[in-house]
Amino acid sequence: MVKICCIGAGYVGGPTMAVIALKCPSVEVAVVDISVARITAWNSDVLPIYEPGLDEVVKQCRGKNLFFSTDVEKHVSEADIIFVSVNTPTKTRGLGAGKAADLTYWESAARMIADVSKSDKIVVEKSTVPVKTAEAIERILTHNSKGINYQILSNPEFLAEGTAIQDLFRPDRVLIGGRETTEGQKAIQALKAVYAHWVPEERIICTNLWSAELSKLAANAFLAQRISSVNAMSALCEATGADVSQVSHAVGKDTRIGPKFLNASVGFGGSCFQKDILNLVYICECNGLTEVANYWKQVIKVNDYQKNRFVNRIVSSMFNTISGKKIAVLGFAFKKDTGDTRETPAIDVCNGLLGDKARLSIYDPEVTADQIQRDLSMKKFDWDHPLHLQPMSPTSMKQVSVVWDAYEAAKDAHGLCIITEWDEFKKLDYKRIFDSMQKPAFVFDGRNIVNAEKLREIGFIVYSIGKPL
Ligand code: UPG
Structure with missing residues (x-):
């Protein structure tokens, strides 16, 4: 049985893991978070986020192959695939303040993974990160690797809030980026096999790591650009x-x-x-x-x-x-x-x-x-x-x-x-x-x-x- 652990029980981690658990009965999924309140809510009748359709999915899998826990280290050390879905807010001070992503949570997640792992791991970037983050993460993970092999994948999330469950059920595409080495390609295939439970093969795009990381930022920038373009036109409409x-x-x-x-x-x-x-x-x-x-x-x-x-x-x-x-x-x-x-x-x-x-x-x-x-x-x-x-x-x-x-x-x-x-x-x-x-x-x-x-x-x-x- 493949074991998946997701660090971060937020808007992305929660719904994504719930859908993976629903679509892959043979996979065991644990969502972990250091926030006791948040995990308690995920285990209760009132989930911490409102998302149409989410309740039903969670109810069907929770306690079977979907678990929410604060025992971060146990689940991380047992997992084959670790998704990291912690938040990456904009830095408010120091170098790049106001623009650069703050990777503090990411870095501590990577250090924790390196500390508790006893077997080979595939580490998946789920939260949106700047291009080249994988390189930094790789360095942290392998710094003191005790002979453990880590493969980093970038698998950005394209779900939109309010339609998350529908977006996950029928994604336009799933994007998986990895190293162009034999081990890297093997890791890509392992993650691809998870999504292949419900996503048609032609919708799963495999690229190199940097393309996957950049594609996420690019997609959001293009979408936002369309809105700003039409909004700029709206001002001209009012004038004419x-x-x-x-x-x-x-x-x-x-x-x-x-x-x-x-x-x-x-x-x-x-x-x-x-x-x-x-x-x-x-x-x-x-x-x-x-x-x-x-x-x-x-x-x-x-x-x-x-x-x-x-x-x-x-x-x-x-x-x-x-x-x-x-x-x-x-x-x-x-x-x-x-x-x-x-x-x-x-x-x-x-x-x-x-x-x-x-x-x-x-x-x-x-x-x-x-x-x-x-x-x-x-x-x-x-x-x-x-x-x-x-x-x-x-x-x-x-x-x-x-x-x-x-x-x-x-x-x-x-x-x-x-x-x-x-x-x-x-x-x-x-x-x-x-x-x-x-x-x-x-x-x-x-x-x-x-x-x-x-x-x-x-x-x-x-x-x-x-x-x-
Ligand atoms: N919006 C408009 N006009 C439009 C479409 C959207 O004003 O024609 C506004 C909308 O009201 C909202 C914002 O644009 O304020 C963003 O909307 P939407 O993209 O639907 O929501 P998000 O949940 O923020 O999803 C975006 C991307 C998704 C990505 C996610 C996180 O659509 O693909 O995964 O951000 O990166």
Whole structure:
């Protein structure tokens, strides 16, 4: 029986291992983490992350061939294949601060593996890491190897939050990078055999280590670039009377471009895009490729511009002052079907509105009040794209309330802004909302999900992204 151990029970490690366990009954999978609270949650009825379909998968395998444990050393030493899925946040100080990935957790995982291993291991990079990380990891592992053979593979994750289980069941591709030696190729085949339980062979791409590492950063950079491109167009649409939905539909019909990731929005968020692009920028700079670095940096700058533009539009359309006015904020997560708020555009938008002294009433179906308060009081790290938006001071904390219902949020509000595209926001009773709001009642749709025409018939003044008024 092949034994797999995954270090890190987060958004990637948890769902990925659960699906491997489900699809490979002959493989024993242990997910380990030093956080007792997190492992306890994975072993309970309330999993630590919200992801459609995840509950069922975990229920089917937990206790059979899927285990969650804090006994990191035992499971690592017993495993044949070790996935490392620890987080790699952006460095906040020192060399490369604001751009480079902080590999502290990775390095300690590698040292621990080297300490406890007694047999040969395949170590798989699952979390996104800068190109050439495998080389450093290899050095740490083999430094004191006691004759143990380590093979490093890069197997980046392409799942998106909210659709993780579907993405894992039917991936566009699985990417496995390894050394071009006989042992390296053998390791690739061993991991390939795991995925081959459910992924068609032609979808499993095998490359060298550096291609696999870089492909992950490249894929995220290309996706984010599409959003920044369409968002840049949305500004031009607003200035000219073009409609960004019509433009992106027309552009996306060109099969060479395709329709995906062309939805204009208040801006992209999430733990990956910004971080990975910053990483790419840093790697380019380290290699003396200033123009290339600046090119990718611009993708992030346009994203910051889009968030600022949204705030400015709210302020200017509400007669240049929102001071003391109540604004309902619908949605706080970085996208629908997740409770994740990392890098969500909601943080910058809310801080921008608070900076202009608005009172906010925030509702998100999956984000807790605690989380929202924490996010809004967090200091945002400025690299060289300083936003005008400052974190909340204790006084502005008082300007925020978090409520558990969209109607409650909208009551007596002057304006309503939609930040996350939750399906339930499409189906709200907008007549009821209009009746409960101050007049004139404004709607700022940061996701283009409401039927603006219908809302205007009710009496709302509606602003969408990149659409004529
Ligand atoms: N977004 C838009 N317009 C679009 C598509 C997305 O504004 O047309 C926004 C979306 O709302 C979100 C952000 O872009 O704020 C990112 O969305 P998405 O890519 O769906 O979510 P993630 O879960 O962050 O997944 C990305 C990659 C995935 C990768 C992961 C971690 O899609 O392949 O594994 O990041 O690296």
